[in-house]
Amino acid sequence: MTTAPGPLASAPETERPTIPPHVGAGNLIYRADHIPRFVRAEGSHLESADGRRYLDAEAANGTAAFGYDRTILADALRHCQDLPALPSFCESDLRLNVLHRLERLFSEATGVPGRVELDLGGAQGMETALRIAFSAVGPGTVVVFEGSFHGRSGVTSMLSASPRYRELLAAWGLEVVRLPVHDGAGCPHPDPARGGCGAACVAAVTRWGSELSGVGGTGFRRGVSAFVFESVQNVGGMAEPDHAVLKAAVDHARANGAVVIADEIFTGMHRTGPRWGFQRSGVTPDIVVASKALTNGAAALSAVWAREPLAAPETYRPGSHSSTYIGIPHALGVARAVLDRWDRWPDAESAMSDLAAAMTTRLAQLQASHPDLVEGHRAFGGTARLVLTGDHAPLLRRLCLTADPGLGLIVASTGMAPDVINIHPPLVIGANDLDAMTEVLDQSLSLLAKTLERR
Known part of the structure; x- marks a missing residue:
């Protein structure tokens, strides 16, 4: 390997660019x-x-x-050119085709049938997942892992770990509890035999649900409604929760009546190996949120899968969720073109x-x-x-x-x-x-x- 000086080698670390006067600087x-x-x-x-x-x-x-891949847009256009726009809250064959194909990807991995709801970005998808969970078990506390990132919206900033995400906008009425989690290397009390997290870590993520813990479980009127996790914490530095700890956290949440939500916005569609990141640890969620790799960055779209009957009309009533652009033919055409490419990857x-x-x-x-x-x-x-x-x-x-x-x-x-x-x-x-x-x-x-x- 060679070493070559760069043109900004001596530039001050605090130097900032000149931002055009018509451009918002917060991006x-x-x-x-x-x-x-x-x-x-x-x-x-x-x-x-x-x-x-x-x-x-x-x-x-x-x-x-x-x-x-610019051909994705060309293929997408062929899927939607006869329907360049669609009135809000209207159905289309294109949308039904995409929903059917997406549902199959989720249910094949979980082993149970479900339904798919669409939304725009990842944060919006996470909020939709909470709507579905709360519709089924009632609003309550949400449990997440330390180091998590689930978005920057008012609701999802409450789920994300860094306090910076809550400085300007947050849904303060949402009660969130953070469980300690480590990826083995950073564990404060490892098991030498396993070379990673041990029994103490499992105990730390499964002790909630009692009066002493301060977090309600089974038998309490207000308990935990949802446990949300990332199989690999992208913003947390590509840290992967210990598999035994994640399994214990999922089992404990489900035993206490909570809906288990897998945030697969980053990890989904083979980014971490298998189709879904949760398959790495062998856990099975009740709701899965996917987004990034569904459209290859060419359109805003997220998909929320929920096992039956969580998103059935008897539980999740029509009108519980809406968004002007989730049925837009362009985004659906892109999703269909990208799904075609995934199908062609043997x-x-x-x-x-x-x-x-x-x-x-x-x-x-x-x-x-x-x-x-x-x-x-x-x-x-x-x-x-x-x-x-x-x-x-x-x-x-x-x-x-x-x-x-x-x-x-x-x-x-x-x-x-x-x-x-x-x-x-x-x-x-x-x-x-x-x-x-x-x-x-x-x-x-x-x-x-x-x-x-x-x-």
């Missing part, structure tokens, strides 16, 4: 000093207005499973195993080359994390954009895990692009070392 776009404006894309690459190429190892925030799970192995090999090289900066790595499915020795991920992410004079690299970091670089490229990425990703990361880590030395 995540403007959290860095280097803001490319993209004009075209293909495969795993983007091109900015100045002609610079970027390799997207973040897959448009996890949405672009098939990369930047063994996506095996392909994800190969991708994880390929990323593991390359991340191990980076750790060996930069032992003072990289203390760990892990890849599973089309997702990986590079664990740093300090809270350097935000700076490293920015350096990746400019370290190589010929190629920018887009990776992710989050405020909840400032020591972790999240890597989740298009699932169809090839070996040459993985090599290029590794080269830019190597150069960026070298620049990071020099920057830290000067401090």
Whole structure:
């Protein structure tokens, strides 16, 4: 691996871009000093207005499973060109086709039939899931894991771990309880025999439901209505809850009358290996929320599956939910075109195993080359994390954009895990692009070392 200086190696970390006067400044776009404006894309690459190429190892925030495939829009148009728009709250054959195909993907994994409701983004899908759960068991407390992220809306910001999401807008009437969870490596009381979480962790997530715990369970008029979990915590730094702990939390919630909701917005559609992330641990949820990989980033759409009879009309009455754009033919056409591509992928799970192995090999090289900066790595499915020795991920992410004079690299970091670089490229990425990703990361880590030395 070679080391090359980048044009922003000496730029102050606090430098911020000039934001156009007509543009709202709160968007995540403007959290860095280097803001490319993209004009075209293909495969795993983007091109900015100045002609610079970027390799997207973040897959448009996890949405672009098939990369930047412009033929998806062409196929979508063929599905909806005779119905370019649809009056609100009207049915269509296109919508029924998409709902039928989506339901099959969920019920095949859970082993029980269900119904699918559509919504716009992931946060809206999570709110719809809560509507369905509350319709079935009544409004009550919601239990989540520490480190969780379920959206930034008024309701979902209450479920998400970071207090930053509740600073400006929150549904304060919603009672939320957070359970401790660890992914083995960070467990404060591990089981040496298992090499991860032990009996104490199981006890910690199953002790609620009594007067002493302060959280009502079976026998209390106000108990827990829903337990919501992510099989892999993307914003939490690609941490995977210990499988035994997750199973215990699910079993305890169900025994206490709570509806179990799997947030598969990021992890669904083979992002972490199997079709749904919850299959990694062998748990079976009552409700599943999916979004990102259903439309490859080309339309806003989320899907909420609920086992029978949770979303049946006797329980979840017509009119309990509505949204002007959830039946829009364009989004449904995109979903149908993307589902066609998933159907044509003969063994996506095996392909994800190969991708994880390929990323593991390359991340191990980076750790060996930069032992003072990289203390760990892990890849599973089309997702990986590079664990740093300090809270350097935000700076490293920015350096990746400019370290190589010929190629920018887009990776992710989050405020909840400032020591972790999240890597989740298009699932169809090839070996040459993985090599290029590794080269830019190597150069960026070298620049990071020099920057830290000067401090």
